[in-house]
Amino acid sequence: MSxxxxxxxxxxxxxxxVTRTTPESCADAIDDATVGEAIGVPLPxxxxxxxxxxxxxxxxxxxxxxxxxxxAVLGIAETGSVHLESDRAGTELVSLYPRRHVAVLRVADLVPxxxxxxxxxxxxxxAGGSGVIATGPSATADMGSLVVGAHGPSEVHVVLVEAGQ
Structure with a gap:
């Protein structure tokens, strides 16, 4: 399996x-994946x-x-996780505060x-860099029953960008 x-x-x-798209259609795919008021950080x-x-x-x-x-800097196939940098643009904060997180990831940045x-x-x-590895919606059962969205987004959508033309 790939x-x-x-x-x-x-x-x-x-x-x-998940939405699969090309670099040329990435903005449209992101637009379709957002709900309500949307904020973001520049994409690479x-x-x-x-x-x-x-x-x-x-x-x-x-x-x-x-x-x-x-x-997202990379995606981990076996866990469905994405790595998000802690940077001056606010990537980590923008991924955590809103109820829906849209992570944009290139297929070339997947690791097994x-x-x-x-x-x-x-x-x-x-070298001093940092970030978080996020796996799905935020969830906790610290107080008994499972609560989704307690410490981060309750919904996650990945826009997976395939190689361009």
Whole structure:
């Protein structure tokens, strides 16, 4: 089974929605995946946010936004996880505050397992970088029954960008 197929199956098990798209259609795919007021951070490598997404959110925007759109540095196929950088653009915050998180990830940035992810992320982390590995919607059962969205988004959508033309 391919890394991409494993990633898609893992996301399905986590009830994470996926949209597959090309770089040219990425903004439209993001627009379709957002709900309500949307904030985001700039995307890398020529990928564009749709005009309706505020790309320099304020603290007030973080509190009121329904959707946060961020790039993901890599995806881990075996767990359906995405790695989000802690950076000055606010990637981590934009992924955590709104109730819906849309993670934008290139197929080329998928790795098969956690060990490979650590190998790839290691040099940046040892140099002082940081981030979070997020797996599906936020959930906790600390107080008894399962609560979704207690410490982060209650909905996650991955926009998976295939190689361009």
């Amino acid at each position: 890394t991409e197929t494993t990633f898609l199956e893992s996301l399905s098990e986590l009830d994470v929605e 490598d020529g990928l564009a946010l749709p005009p309706a997404v505020t790309d320099r959110p304020t603290n007030g925007d973080l509190e009121t936004a329904d959707t946060g759109v961020t790039p 397992d956690v060990a490979t992810a650590i190998d790839r992320l290691g040099p940046d982390l040892r």
